[in-house]
Amino acid sequence: MKTARITLIASGTLVMAYAVSGALTDKDVKFGALLFLVGVLVFHDALFLPLTIGAGELLGLLVPAGLRTPVRVAGVISLALTVVALPLVLGRGRVADNPSILPLNYGRGLLVIFAVIWVAAAVAVVVRRRRVRP
Numbered sequence: 001m002k003t004a005r006i007t008l009i010a011s012g013t014l015v016m017a018y019a020v021s022g023a024l025t026d027k028d029v030k031f032g033a034l035l036f037l038v039g040v041l042v043f044h045d046a047l048f049l050p051l052t053i054g055a056g057e058l059l060g061l062l063v064p065a066g067l068r069t070p071v072r073v074a075g076v077i078s079l080a081l082t083v084v085a086l087p088l089v090l091g092r093g094r095v096a097d098n099p100s101i102l103p104l105n106y107g108r109g110l111l112v113i114f115a116v117i118w119v120a121a122a123v124a125v126v127v128r129r130r131r132v133r134p
Helices: 004-024 029-062 066-091 106-133
Strands: none
Touching: 004 029, 029 066, 066 106
Protein backbone atom coordinates (compact mmCIF):
# COMPACT_ATOMS: atom_id res chain seq x y z
CA MET A 1 0.00 0.00 0.00
CA LYS A 2 2.79 2.37 0.87
CA THR A 3 4.52 1.77 -2.48
CA ALA A 4 1.28 2.40 -4.39
CA ARG A 5 0.67 5.61 -2.46
CA ILE A 6 4.19 6.88 -3.12
CA THR A 7 3.89 5.99 -6.80
CA LEU A 8 0.55 7.79 -7.13
CA ILE A 9 1.82 10.91 -5.35
CA ALA A 10 4.98 11.00 -7.46
CA SER A 11 3.14 10.50 -10.75
CA GLY A 12 0.52 13.10 -9.81
CA THR A 13 3.23 15.60 -8.93
CA LEU A 14 5.00 14.99 -12.24
CA VAL A 15 1.78 15.39 -14.23
CA MET A 16 0.93 18.63 -12.42
CA ALA A 17 4.47 19.97 -12.94
CA TYR A 18 4.17 19.18 -16.65
CA ALA A 19 0.76 20.90 -16.85
CA VAL A 20 1.93 24.01 -15.01
CA SER A 21 5.11 24.31 -17.08
CA GLY A 22 3.08 23.90 -20.27
CA ALA A 23 0.59 26.55 -19.19
CA LEU A 24 3.31 29.00 -18.21
CA THR A 25 5.23 28.61 -21.48
CA ASP A 26 2.24 28.53 -23.84
CA LYS A 27 1.65 31.86 -25.58
CA ASP A 28 -2.06 31.16 -26.06
CA VAL A 29 -2.82 30.70 -22.36
CA LYS A 30 -3.99 34.00 -20.97
CA PHE A 31 -3.56 35.23 -17.42
CA GLY A 32 -7.32 34.95 -16.83
CA ALA A 33 -7.23 31.20 -17.43
CA LEU A 34 -4.45 30.76 -14.90
CA LEU A 35 -6.31 32.96 -12.42
CA PHE A 36 -9.45 30.86 -12.95
CA LEU A 37 -7.54 27.63 -12.29
CA VAL A 38 -6.05 29.05 -9.10
CA GLY A 39 -9.53 30.15 -8.05
CA VAL A 40 -10.90 26.66 -8.66
CA LEU A 41 -8.09 25.17 -6.60
CA VAL A 42 -8.70 27.59 -3.73
CA PHE A 43 -12.48 27.01 -3.92
CA HIS A 44 -11.96 23.25 -3.82
CA ASP A 45 -9.48 23.22 -0.94
CA ALA A 46 -10.96 26.01 1.15
CA LEU A 47 -14.69 25.41 0.74
CA PHE A 48 -15.76 22.33 -1.19
CA LEU A 49 -13.47 19.74 0.42
CA PRO A 50 -14.21 20.79 4.04
CA LEU A 51 -17.95 20.81 3.30
CA THR A 52 -17.72 17.33 1.79
CA ILE A 53 -15.77 16.02 4.76
CA GLY A 54 -18.25 17.65 7.13
CA ALA A 55 -21.21 16.13 5.28
CA GLY A 56 -19.57 12.70 5.46
CA GLU A 57 -19.00 13.14 9.18
CA LEU A 58 -22.60 14.25 9.69
CA LEU A 59 -23.85 11.21 7.78
CA GLY A 60 -21.61 9.09 10.00
CA LEU A 61 -23.33 10.49 13.08
CA LEU A 62 -26.87 10.17 11.72
CA VAL A 63 -26.69 6.81 9.92
CA PRO A 64 -26.28 3.49 11.76
CA ALA A 65 -22.86 1.85 11.54
CA GLY A 66 -23.81 -0.94 9.13
CA LEU A 67 -25.27 1.48 6.60
CA ARG A 68 -22.66 4.24 6.61
CA THR A 69 -20.53 3.18 3.67
CA PRO A 70 -23.30 2.88 1.05
CA VAL A 71 -24.93 6.11 2.24
CA ARG A 72 -21.64 8.01 2.23
CA VAL A 73 -20.75 6.71 -1.24
CA ALA A 74 -24.16 7.69 -2.59
CA GLY A 75 -23.86 11.09 -0.93
CA VAL A 76 -20.42 11.83 -2.37
CA ILE A 77 -21.47 10.70 -5.86
CA SER A 78 -24.64 12.81 -5.62
CA LEU A 79 -22.64 15.84 -4.53
CA ALA A 80 -20.09 15.49 -7.32
CA LEU A 81 -22.84 14.98 -9.88
CA THR A 82 -24.67 18.05 -8.62
CA VAL A 83 -21.57 20.21 -8.97
CA VAL A 84 -21.06 19.04 -12.56
CA ALA A 85 -24.72 19.19 -13.61
CA LEU A 86 -25.81 22.38 -11.85
CA PRO A 87 -24.85 24.76 -14.70
CA LEU A 88 -26.88 22.64 -17.14
CA VAL A 89 -29.84 22.44 -14.77
CA LEU A 90 -29.80 26.20 -14.27
CA GLY A 91 -29.71 26.66 -18.05
CA ARG A 92 -27.04 29.32 -18.24
CA GLY A 93 -26.35 29.98 -21.91
CA ARG A 94 -29.75 28.83 -23.13
CA VAL A 95 -31.24 31.21 -25.67
CA ALA A 96 -34.73 31.17 -27.13
CA ASP A 97 -33.67 31.52 -30.77
CA ASN A 98 -31.34 28.47 -30.72
CA PRO A 99 -33.06 25.42 -29.20
CA SER A 100 -30.07 23.18 -29.92
CA ILE A 101 -28.12 24.82 -27.09
CA LEU A 102 -28.93 22.86 -23.94
CA PRO A 103 -31.83 21.01 -25.59
CA LEU A 104 -32.67 18.52 -22.84
CA ASN A 105 -34.49 18.66 -19.54
CA TYR A 106 -31.39 18.41 -17.37
CA GLY A 107 -33.26 18.81 -14.09
CA ARG A 108 -35.34 15.72 -14.76
CA GLY A 109 -32.26 13.83 -15.88
CA LEU A 110 -30.44 14.78 -12.69
CA LEU A 111 -33.38 13.54 -10.61
CA VAL A 112 -33.41 10.24 -12.52
CA ILE A 113 -29.69 9.76 -11.89
CA PHE A 114 -30.18 10.59 -8.20
CA ALA A 115 -32.90 7.94 -8.05
CA VAL A 116 -30.56 5.37 -9.63
CA ILE A 117 -27.76 6.24 -7.21
CA TRP A 118 -29.92 6.02 -4.10
CA VAL A 119 -31.74 2.88 -5.23
CA ALA A 120 -28.31 1.28 -5.74
CA ALA A 121 -27.35 2.39 -2.23
CA ALA A 122 -30.57 0.89 -0.87
CA VAL A 123 -29.85 -2.38 -2.68
CA ALA A 124 -26.34 -2.39 -1.19
CA VAL A 125 -27.84 -1.89 2.27
CA VAL A 126 -30.29 -4.77 1.77
CA VAL A 127 -27.53 -7.06 0.51
CA ARG A 128 -25.34 -6.15 3.49
CA ARG A 129 -28.14 -6.84 5.94
CA ARG A 130 -28.87 -10.24 4.38
CA ARG A 131 -25.20 -11.24 4.56
CA VAL A 132 -25.00 -10.30 8.24
CA ARG A 133 -28.09 -12.31 9.24
CA PRO A 134 -27.70 -16.11 9.38
